[in-house]
Amino acid sequence: MKKEKDLRFRVLDIVYILMMILPLVCGMVLNILLKPASEGIEITGAMIYFTLPMPIQPLQITEAQVNSVFVIITVLGLCLYLTHGLSVREPSKRQHLAEWIVEKTKGLVDGSMGEFFSGYAPFIGAILAISAFSSLLTLVGLYPPTSDINIVAGWAILVFILITYYKLKGGLLGYLKGFTEPIFVMTPLNILGEVATPVSMAFRHYGNVLSGSVIAVLISFALQNLSSLVLGWLPGILGDIPFLRVGLPAILSVYFDIFSGCMQAYIFAMLTMLNISGAFPADEYEERMRRKKAKLAAGK
Amino acid sequence: MELAIGLILAACALGAGICMGIGAIGPGVGEGTAVSKACEAIGRQPESKGAVTSTMIMGCAIAETTGIYSLVIAILLIFVAPNTMVGILKSAMEWAKTL
Numbered sequence: 219m220k221k222e223k224d225l226r227f228r229v230l231d232i233v234y235i236l237m238m239i240l241p242l243v244c245g246m247v248l249n250i251l252l253k254p255a256s257e258g259i260e261i262t263g264a265m266i267y268f269t270l271p272m273p274i275q276p277l278q279i280t281e282a283q284v285n286s287v288f289v290i291i292t293v294l295g296l297c298l299y300l301t302h303g304l305s306v307r308e309p310s311k312r313q314h315l316a317e318w319i320v321e322k323t324k325g326l327v328d329g330s331m332g333e334f335f336s337g338y339a340p341f342i343g344a345i346l347a348i349s350a351f352s353s354l355l356t357l358v359g360l361y362p363p364t365s366d367i368n369i370v371a372g373w374a375i376l377v378f379i380l381i382t383y384y385k386l387k388g389g390l391l392g393y394l395k396g397f398t399e400p401i402f403v404m405t406p407l408n409i410l411g412e413v414a415t416p417v418s419m420a421f422r423h424y425g426n427v428l429s430g431s432v433i434a435v436l437i438s439f440a441l442q443n444l445s446s447l448v449l450g451w452l453p454g455i456l457g458d459i460p461f462l463r464v465g466l467p468a469i470l471s472v473y474f475d476i477f478s479g480c481m482q483a484y485i486f487a488m489l490t491m492l493n494i495s496g497a498f499p500a501d502e503y504e505e506r507m508r509r510k511k512a513k514l515a516a517g518k
Numbered sequence: 519m520e521l522a523i524g525l526i527l528a529a530c531a532l533g534a535g536i537c538m539g540i541g542a543i544g545p546g547v548g549e550g551t552a553v554s555k556a557c558e559a560i561g562r563q564p565e566s567k568g569a570v571t572s573t574m575i576m577g578c579a580i581a582e583t584t585g586i587y588s589l590v591i592a593i594l595l596i597f598v599a600p601n602t603m604v605g606i607l608k609s610a611m612e613w614a615k616t617l
Contacts, residue, residue, distance in 0.1 A: 263597075421583070426582075426586065481575070482579075
């Protein structure tokens, strides 16, 4: 017999669903209220909402930052909704979905990072979710935060800090010695290569998302001109409506927005995993820990 | 002055075009090679299709990086460089007047 859901459960459900939807609605309302009117065929950067005075340089709060906060709240609401009302006996549909997501992420992380890093599954899942949802934000007509280099560079710097932490954990001397390999002359190049990792990660993600939106704008612009050239003879207002712009940009957006966005999220997460696990010599570390323990035991 | 600004704009546009055109050769060839080898591998061992496909997509994304670099440079040349260059030119002209 199925247990009847009580009122509290339902109210919380509605709160979580609102948490998912409200940020997007907020973003759209901000978009409508604050953006100057255009025909949607302009290539501009993120709009600056306001500037905060700061000691070194004024801090600009842009559309990209605000939208990325909206995405974070949406993902949080989705997670809370999916994990609401977990039960061992009679799992609901959403619990099945949540379990599937967790299992897939765990499998991915275990497969490419190894046993030692299996605690990284939530981090990788968060990167995947936020990156994918940020790129998919174009579907509701908002500015995608991933097409602003500052947002993606922030993630890349976070990954760089993790990489350096694991390299240092493998031993400070080994880390410093790694710069002089294969010969001493290569040191500047090695330092450049170290810095190139976050730069290339940030540029790859940002460039792919941005190039998709630039191509979409160029194509809709071209289609509008073609439409006014071909169908301009129609009488009255009919001649002004760009009929050819209907449809084709949507088909292209399936590739550029949906496929490319999810693809880049996967690639960013994959590179994060490979870089972090590649930076840390797990076998050597365990060997050293074992020797240390043996020494301590011998000392006692 | 107008001639100088026009020259700057033309140089920026030309630079962006050349940058994108030459920068796209390498990734194009590289991705083509990767996909052709992946097709051969799938043809030889159809049961390994999933693993080969995911590895190929990963490799393609990495091979694309240099193309993306040139894309970023081209975007900078089109949208950012003209304003900066014209600003520098104008301030230089004002400085030259004061001499």
